[in-house]
Amino acid sequence: MSKALEGIKILDFTHVQSGPTCTQLLAWFGADVIKVERPGIGDATRGQLRDIPDVDSLYFTMLNHNKRSIELNTKDETGKEVLIRLIKTCDVLVENFAPGALDRMGFSWEKIKEINSRLILASIKGFGPGPYEDCKVYENIAQCAGGSASTTGMLEEVPLVTGAQIGDSGTGLHLAFGIVTALYHRVQSGKGQKVSVAMQDGVLNLCRVKLRDQQRLAAGPLEEYSQYGEGIPFGEATPRAGNDSGGGQPGRILKCLGWEKDPNAYTYFITQAAVWKNICDLIDRSEWKDDPEYATPKSRLPRLNEVFDAIEKWTMTKTKFEVMDICNQYGIPVGPILSLKELSEESSLRATGTVVEVKHPERGKYLSVGSPVKLSNSPVEVTRSPLLGEHTHEILHDVLSYSDKEILKIRDSGAVGEEKK
16 A cells, blocks of 8 residues: 655754654655764764663654664765755755754755755744744743743743643644645645744644633633632733633543542543533532523633532542543543553554554664554554664665765765764
8 A cells, every 4th residue: 555655755854853753744654754864973862861871762763763864964075965966856855953054054945946946945943034033942942932831830820831842743743734735736836845834833823722812801801711710810911721721611620539649640621511410410419500600601600619629529539530431421521631651551542553662673662652643545654763874875876876886985985974784
């Protein structure tokens, strides 16, 4: 069975997390991703946060599956000649260098178009055009600059960053979408184009409901926020709302049986209007079903603390999984707080390929996240990340059509590092 992106060649100049997330997604669906790395050094994450000495870290392996690696010194004249041939051969060049780095290498967008007018240049930067466009950005900076941190955390406490990598991996997801869109556009136009995603923009896109609430403040207090029921006035900006639901259906994280010893013995519980009477029956508050102070969503808003306190008294008598089993029978939306240990051991996630076990020649078996996107006619098989320069000869010979004699000359120049045994 053919892969969705089979035949597409990606020249991968990315490193760390945001760019590799993007190119790994493309590789999973069949694109031939050629990762360009500095001879003898490679992607910095190969050596970061190592759990086993002298082997590629999980940080690297989990972001670079299904790729090929070529060592290439692009500052070397011979290396530049190889790079030009790669640009001529590939469909997409993806980079997340610091601003202006490609231009300083001698490969401006104008130069790239001269080499290959059909090539798509895809870039990730911290900020878009504006006062901060030359600034470096990392995950947590993107969360802070994109509106996430200011709206995450408890009211009147310090802003918080989220454990989900919405700045790096989130931006990589956005760029992958942009690349596939540009490839489709090229089918019609015959020409390549620039695709760019700023990390600040990507985070803000994921914070759209908070921008919604920012505008709603002009019309009055946000009644579904806990602070409304507590009589705390709203300021000029969307506040931090703890674990309040971001939608129109109030929800909170509640304790479950065993919470005293288990840091994840909690559930998220939503008081959906359509099943309010079921909730009342479940927690033995049937009188609330017809009480005008509780019967409608609007009447409950000032009393959410009381409502959730009553629900929590019930959830504390059940495990988080019992809460889910029982509530699902009543159509009540709940979700257990699952630890990464629980997720890694969940058989259903293994069965769907969302969690995969990968064999590596140096570090042995490890777990990774597989593709969250499932295509019925282009299934994903996750293969291990490449060793540094593992495919240098293969790429020079099979992709770029250099002869063995030419490859020997390229190696002697120092442009591609030492031959792998």
